[in-house]
Structure formats: structure tokens, C-alpha cells
Amino acid sequence: MTINVSVEAKPLAFWSAADLAAAIRAGRITSRALLDHYLERVDRFNPALNAIIHLDVEAARARADAADQALARGEIWGPLHGLPITIKESHNVAGWPTTHGNPRWKDNRPSETAVVIARLRDAGAVIFGKTNVPIGLLDWQSYNAIHGTTHNPWRRGYTPGGSSGGSAAAVAAGLVAVELGSDSGGSIRFPAHYTGLFGHRPSIGIVPADGNLAPGTLLASEFAVSGPIARSARDLELILDTITAPSPADAKAWSVTLPPARHRAIGDFRVAAIYSSSVAEVDESYTKVLRAFVEQLRRAGVAVDEDVGPEFDVAEHQGLFIQLLRGTGSKAISDEVYHEAEHAARLRGEEHSFAANVLRATTQSHRAYLKALERRAVIRRRWAEFFERYDVLLAPVTVSAAFPIDEARPREERELSINGHNVDYNDQIYWAGIASLSGLPATVAPIGTTADGLPLGVQIIGPYLEDRTPLAFAAAVEPLYGFRAPPGYE
Numbered sequence: 001m002t003i004n005v006s007v008e009a010k011p012l013a014f015w016s017a018a019d020l021a022a023a024i025r026a027g028r029i030t031s032r033a034l035l036d037h038y039l040e041r042v043d044r045f046n047p048a049l050n051a052i053i054h055l056d057v058e059a060a061r062a063r064a065d066a067a068d069q070a071l072a073r074g075e076i077w078g079p080l081h082g083l084p085i086t087i088k089e090s091h092n093v094a095g096w097p098t099t100h101g102n103p104r105w106k107d108n109r110p111s112e113t114a115v116v117i118a119r120l121r122d123a124g125a126v127i128f129g130k131t132n133v134p135i136g137l138l139d140w141q142s143y144n145a146i147h148g149t150t151h152n153p154w155r156r157g158y159t160p161g162g163s164s165g166g167s168a169a170a171v172a173a174g175l176v177a178v179e180l181g182s183d184s185g186g187s188i189r190f191p192a193h194y195t196g197l198f199g200h201r202p203s204i205g206i207v208p209a210d211g212n213l214a215p216g217t218l219l220a221s222e223f224a225v226s227g228p229i230a231r232s233a234r235d236l237e238l239i240l241d242t243i244t245a246p247s248p249a250d251a252k253a254w255s256v257t258l259p260p261a262r263h264r265a266i267g268d269f270r271v272a273a274i275y276s277s278s279v280a281e282v283d284e285s286y287t288k289v290l291r292a293f294v295e296q297l298r299r300a301g302v303a304v305d306e307d308v309g310p311e312f313d314v315a316e317h318q319g320l321f322i323q324l325l326r327g328t329g330s331k332a333i334s335d336e337v338y339h340e341a342e343h344a345a346r347l348r349g350e351e352h353s354f355a356a357n358v359l360r361a362t363t364q365s366h367r368a369y370l371k372a373l374e375r376r377a378v379i380r381r382r383w384a385e386f387f388e389r390y391d392v393l394l395a396p397v398t399v400s401a402a403f404p405i406d407e408a409r410p411r412e413e414r415e416l417s418i419n420g421h422n423v424d425y426n427d428q429i430y431w432a433g434i435a436s437l438s439g440l441p442a443t444v445a446p447i448g449t450t451a452d453g454l455p456l457g458v459q460i461i462g463p464y465l466e467d468r469t470p471l472a473f474a475a476a477v478e479p480l481y482g483f484r485a486p487p488g489y490e
Contacts, residue, residue, distance in 0.1 A: 013174030031082030081124030101144030114212035131166030161191030186432030196455030204439030321433030
């Protein structure tokens with residue numbers, strides 16, 4: 001079937017996943033034709049972007065053909081029937097490379113497909129490739145020695161974010177409608193913000209990590225969770241519904257039923273907003289857009305309380321997140337690296353740089369880790385109290401718009417220019433941790449651009465396990481701005 005690539009005034013490449021899936025089911029387009037349309041755009045745009053770093057074209061075309069043949073017989077595999085998608089490189093697909101951008105895993109081809117990927121396939125998706133990540137998934141840029149550097153489609157030489165940077169670049173450029181990323185320290189939220197997209201970090205524990213871990217690992221991270229990146233809030237919920245369920249082992253006794261959104265109409269939400277933090281200064285060019293967005297909400301009938309958040313010390317929160325995030329990640333490093341970190345931590349003494357704090361977190365005692373968990377429990381209680389008064393908290397996603405890619409310096413030595421002076425690159429982790437530390441759901445929605453045209457988003461944090469509430473708020477505010485295609489990709 002031939003496709004008109006400008007159906008209904010919007011180019012097919014920028015249709016939502018939900019609309020595309022509906023069009024396939026209705027017989028208006030075929031899965032194979034849509035896949036070939038994406039592959040043509042990959043050939044045209046990906047060499048400069050370097051977003052998609054692995055393709056399995058033959059298998060994808062066979063699956064797309066099978067989806068079309070099944071539909072002709074009256075069979076519908078699921079809500080994603082015949083929809084071509086890509087996934088973040090760190091998600092395991094049997095027989096495909098999974099390297100986490102790490103040269104020591106460049107030949108790793110897992111024999112097991114991750115549960116979340118199997119669920120996407122069971123829902124009918126046609127998975128045709130993987131997208132780029134930073135080494136170890138530990139950066140807000142996406143480059144590595146195996147696959148090279150991914151660029152932001154809004155401006156070459158600027159970061160698309162990380163660690164789901166390839167995911168965001170592919171969706172923003174119209175190479176795919178929706179992507180599956182993952183997030184522990186902002187890895188879905190930062191890329192969505194930097195590229196003008198919607199993204200959702202699910203509540204911790206509702207999306208299984210089975211079959212999706214680094215080589216030789218069975219224990220999932222305390223903080224990492226897979227989640228969607230898309231061009232509409234509706235697509236976020238479509239993918240979340242597909243991947244939310246217990247692991248196969250837990251499903252013997254448990255099920256997951258997310259509560260409905262507290263509200264749907266924009267004027268019914270009880271909203272709080274914060275714009276800054278003493279430990280993570282936000283650039284005024286971003287704060288200005290956040291404040292303008294809040295004024296838009298007020299004109300739309302939303303009551304917003306400004307400079308209101310849960311009651312905790314922000315400096316303690318920052319330190320606690322680094323301690324627990326790097327503590328839970330220490331199990332993945334080799335004994336040799338661990339002992340080197342122990343020695344380096346002793347040499348740093350009481351120094352409180354980001355690098356020193358990471359070393360101490362990596363080598364902390366079990367007792368110190370348990371005491372940190374106890375302190376986190378207090379903060380979680382503060383959040384629960386806060387969400388008795390409010391439905392969502394609006395906050396910065398990070399400290400600025402996308403910034404120039406810096407591969408010359410290690411992460412611990414980088415700086416960003418904020419409000420005319422340099423700040424520690426790693427200050428950004430506060431805005432990631434504000435939701436991650438307590439396992440809260442957080443949705444990013446685009447709200448505008450800087451004066452020089454770089455996208456900006458807002459972080460919408462909701463109550464634990466009430467993912468549908470920040471998603472509903474994102475859907476309610478989508479008409480105020482929504483996704484815009486980057487210049488040159490329309």
C-alpha cells in the first residue's frame with residue numbers, strides 16, 4: 001500500500017504512536033510501508049545524528065509483513081499491532097548486541113530477551129533497532145568508544161541528553177514514533193527536556209527489570225526503571241500500560257493496577273511549583289520559561305502555589321541520592337576497581353567534591369547504607385504528606401537547556417555555564433534525584449524554547465504509584481505547547 005507522507009496536514013513521520021497503531025488496524029497504512037518509511041528517514045538523517053546504532057532490517061520486515069498478513073486474516077496482536085519502534089541499547093534482545101557503551105562488552109549478545117521487550121512484542125510492536133547510550137549509562141551526553149557520538153537534532157554539537165540520548169534524538173527527528181528508555185538519574189527526563197519531547201519515569205517497582213541487566217548481573221538497581229519517550233502524553237501512557245506488570249515470577253501471586261488519575265481537567269489539579277535550589281542553580285533563561293508556563297496555567301484556570309515543596313533539606317537530599325545511587329551501583333564494578341576506589345576515598349579524606357562523594361558512596365559500609373535508607377524513609381513520608389495537599393509538583397528537569405557536547409574532560413571535571421558563571425556539571429543530579437530518590441513517577445512535557453531556539457521542558461512529579469496523575473496533567477497541558485519538530489526534519 002502506498003502512503004501519502006503528509007496525511008492530514010502532519011507528516012507521517014510525526015504522527016503519534018497511538019494514531020499510527022490505529023491507522024494500521026484500520027487498514028489505512030501497512031506496517032511494512034510504515035517501517036520502510038522510517039528506514040528511509042534513518043538512511044537520510046541518522047548518519048549525521050548517530051541516534052540508531054543497530055538495525056535488524058531483514059527480521060523487522062519479516063515481522064511487519066507477518067503483522068499485515070495477520071491483520072488481513074482478522075487477527076490483531078495487541079494495541080501496538082504492526083507499529084515499528086526502536087529501543088535503548090541497554091535493553092536486551094536475544095542475539096542483538098547489548099554493550100552499555102562499554103568496550104569490554106562490545107561482543108556481548110545476550111541469549112535472553114528482556115521482559116519489557118517481550119511485552120512490547122506481545123503487544124504487536126515491530127522492533128527494528130537500538131539507540132545509542134553513554135558508557136555505563138552514566139552521563140547526560142550519549143557517546144562511547146564503540147558507537148560514537150549522538151547529536152541533538154535541534155543543534156549539531158549539542159547533547160541530546162543521556163543516557164537515553166539516542167532514544168530522544170530518534171523520536172525528535174521522526175525516525176520512530178516512540179522509544180523505550182530507562183532512568184535512574186534523569187536518563188529519560190533530561191533527553192526529553194533537551195529535545196522537546198514527552199518522557200515518563202515510572203514509579204519504581206511497577207516495571208520489571210528481568211532479563212534486562214548488565215552481563216553477569218541478576219540484582220536490579222535500586223533506582224533504574226524502563227519507561228517511554230514520545231511526542232505526546234497519550235503515547236507515554238500507551239507504552240506504560242504495555243510494560244507495567246509484575247515480573248513473571250511475581251505474577252504467580254501479584255498484579256499491578258495503577259489507580260486512575262486524580263483529575264483530567266486542567267483546572268481541577270492542585271499544583272505546586274518550584275524554580276530553584278540552593279544546591280542546583282537553574283539558568284535564568286530556563287526559569288523565565290518555567291514562570292511563563294505557570295502564568296499560562298493560571299490563565300487556563302489552574303491555581304498554582306509557587307515556591308512550595310515537601311519539607312526536607314535540599315543539601316541532605318542531594319548527598320543522600322548520590323550515596324544510595326552510587327552505593328547500589330557498586331555491586332557492578334570489578335574487585336580491582338572497588339579496591340582502587342577504597343584507596344582513593346581514603347586519600348580524599350573529608351573532601352566534599354562530587355568525585356570524593358562518589359568514591360565514599362561506592363565503598364560505604366553496609367551500616368552506612370542502611371542508615372541512608374532510614375533517612376530516605378523520612379523523606380518519602382514528607383512526600384506522602386505533600387501529596388495530601390497537592391496533586392503534582394512542577395519543577396525544573398535540570399539546570400539549563402541542552403549544552404555543547406564535552407568529550408575532552410571526564411564527567412567529574414566538567415562544568416556548565418549558568419547565569420554567567422561556571423558550576424559543577426554534576427549539580428544537575430539534584431533535579432533528577434528529586435523524584436528518583438523516593439521512587440516517584442515523573443513526567444516531562446515540552447513548554448517552550450530559549451531565546452536562541454533550544455527546547456525546554458517541565459518536570460511533573462506525582463505521588464508514588466499514581467503515575468496516571470502526572471501523565472494526565474501532561475496531557476492536559478499539551479495543547480498549551482506540545483511537540484514541535486526540529487528545523488530540517490519536518
